[in-house]
Amino acid sequence: MDLKIFVFLSWSIFSFFLLDVAHGDMSYSLPEEMKRGSVIGNIAKDLGLQTGALTTRRARVDTEKKDKRYCNINLKNGELVVAERIDREELCGEKASCILKQELVLENPLELHRISLHVQDINDNSPEFNEELINLEISESADRGARFVIEEAHDADVGQNSVQQYSLEKNENFILAAKGNTVELVLDKELDREKQKEIHLLLTALDGGSPQRSGTVVIHVTVLDANDNAPVFSQAVYKASLPENSPLDTVVVTVSATDADDGVNGDVTYDFGHVTDEVIKTFNIDSKSGEIRVTNFVDYEASVTYEIRVKAKDGLGLSSYAKVIISITDVNDNAPIVSLKSLTNPIPEDTPAGTEVGIINVQDRDSEYNGQVHGSVQQNVPFKLVPSIKNYYSLVTTGNLDRELVSDYNITITATDEGSPPLSSSETVQLFIADINDNPPVFKEQSYSAYINENNKPGSTLCSVSAQDPDWRQNVCASELFYINENNALT
Numbered sequence: 001m002d003l004k005i006f007v008f009l010s011w012s013i014f015s016f017f018l019l020d021v022a023h024g025d026m027s028y029s030l031p032e033e034m035k036r037g038s039v040i041g042n043i044a045k046d047l048g049l050q051t052g053a054l055t056t057r058r059a060r061v062d063t064e065k066k067d068k069r070y071c072n073i074n075l076k077n078g079e080l081v082v083a084e085r086i087d088r089e090e091l092c093g094e095k096a097s098c099i100l101k102q103e104l105v106l107e108n109p110l111e112l113h114r115i116s117l118h119v120q121d122i123n124d125n126s127p128e129f130n131e132e133l134i135n136l137e138i139s140e141s142a143d144r145g146a147r148f149v150i151e152e153a154h155d156a157d158v159g160q161n162s163v164q165q166y167s168l169e170k171n172e173n174f175i176l177a178a179k180g181n182t183v184e185l186v187l188d189k190e191l192d193r194e195k196q197k198e199i200h201l202l203l204t205a206l207d208g209g210s211p212q213r214s215g216t217v218v219i220h221v222t223v224l225d226a227n228d229n230a231p232v233f234s235q236a237v238y239k240a241s242l243p244e245n246s247p248l249d250t251v252v253v254t255v256s257a258t259d260a261d262d263g264v265n266g267d268v269t270y271d272f273g274h275v276t277d278e279v280i281k282t283f284n285i286d287s288k289s290g291e292i293r294v295t296n297f298v299d300y301e302a303s304v305t306y307e308i309r310v311k312a313k314d315g316l317g318l319s320s321y322a323k324v325i326i327s328i329t330d331v332n333d334n335a336p337i338v339s340l341k342s343l344t345n346p347i348p349e350d351t352p353a354g355t356e357v358g359i360i361n362v363q364d365r366d367s368e369y370n371g372q373v374h375g376s377v378q379q380n381v382p383f384k385l386v387p388s389i390k391n392y393y394s395l396v397t398t399g400n401l402d403r404e405l406v407s408d409y410n411i412t413i414t415a416t417d418e419g420s421p422p423l424s425s426s427e428t429v430q431l432f433i434a435d436i437n438d439n440p441p442v443f444k445e446q447s448y449s450a451y452i453n454e455n456n457k458p459g460s461t462l463c464s465v466s467a468q469d470p471d472w473r474q475n476v477c478a479s480e481l482f483y484i485n486e487n488n489a490l491t
């Protein structure tokens, strides 16, 4: 299909691009934080469907696994509209690209289209420093050119909307050296404790968004008359892996830093640097030993890696930083979920073998083998599951049905994953067989005989006959009586 371009006018700076419609995949680009009901694109047009077909084919948006549904289809005009608040920072954190996967399901015939929503960042967060005040203690003997690391500012936005530059309020002694993630104060003119014991500096971080946002921190420098060295971490990056649902208090990794100074100047304590709330809820660091322990259950399905900035500080407040990367590994801890997406119930008893009577979806929140699911139904019913697209199955009849023999079936659909040990779950549906008039009425007797006396009174009963029909209700024939009417004719 052709590449089509849609421009959504009320967001003059953002354009929506329908990126690709090949292989049933549709891709839309939209800014975060749009109002509910805002139009993302037109599904009917992009699929080349008449809008009426959306209703008849029961078009709907499904989500992958347990994700929220972020968009809906307006069946009247085919528009794809925003259904939930889309906050890029909450959904994708620091990831450079943020893609929400949704699925469009059509029935008759069953068709699945993947909808990828590329969520674009808007500049809705300001740069922030981890602390409001940074204390630095610097010896008056420090040489010109000496460098002092300042913890960088963070901005929840990404790309140009994240921190781009720093500026330091003009002062006599320090200049700023900022490169990438490293922000340093550089001593430009030597300190003299006898002249000035304390210096206050204002440092501003600026993002590159439009409009631009900024954040500030005060650096409080105390001028000392002692020599000092900053602590040094044994590694710049520590890597560790942790199985999900690990017992609380498990030590994940231990960081360590040494300081060349003696006494209080060489006493190193550890802490987290700038970390997300998620990290604070999940891990802690022992300030003395540098052990990082897990304090909350980690869920691979919620978070695959954690990145933690750790800080080592000596007695005089000189700090250095290292990075800890914790990878969470998957455990088969989620049973599959079976959901009945549609069902024709009841089905007529003359339904031919091979007819699709229902659509079933199976899902599993785990990854890889732990999340690979296959569905089945029990042996002794004339139904089977036929794999359809992706996680969908069709429930299909396999034989002739006869309501007069079996009027309903309890069909148990079981989904099992390929984890070890595997987990499974099942769902039972009671499917009724509807009657059709496929049986002729049958008289109880092959023939009836009756004797009539002459001079009978009109209305007197001659004899009664009865017939039965195994079909249901409307198909059952009532007994009839035979009477003599006034004209002496047999009715």
Ligand SMILES: *[C@@H]1O[C@H](CO)[C@@H](O)[C@H](O)[C@H]1NC(C)=O
Binding pocket: 408, 409, 410, 430
């Ligand atoms: C199916 O289950 C229902 C409710 O549990 C029960 O009333 C019915 O008799 C069952 N039908 C068959 C065919 O087993």
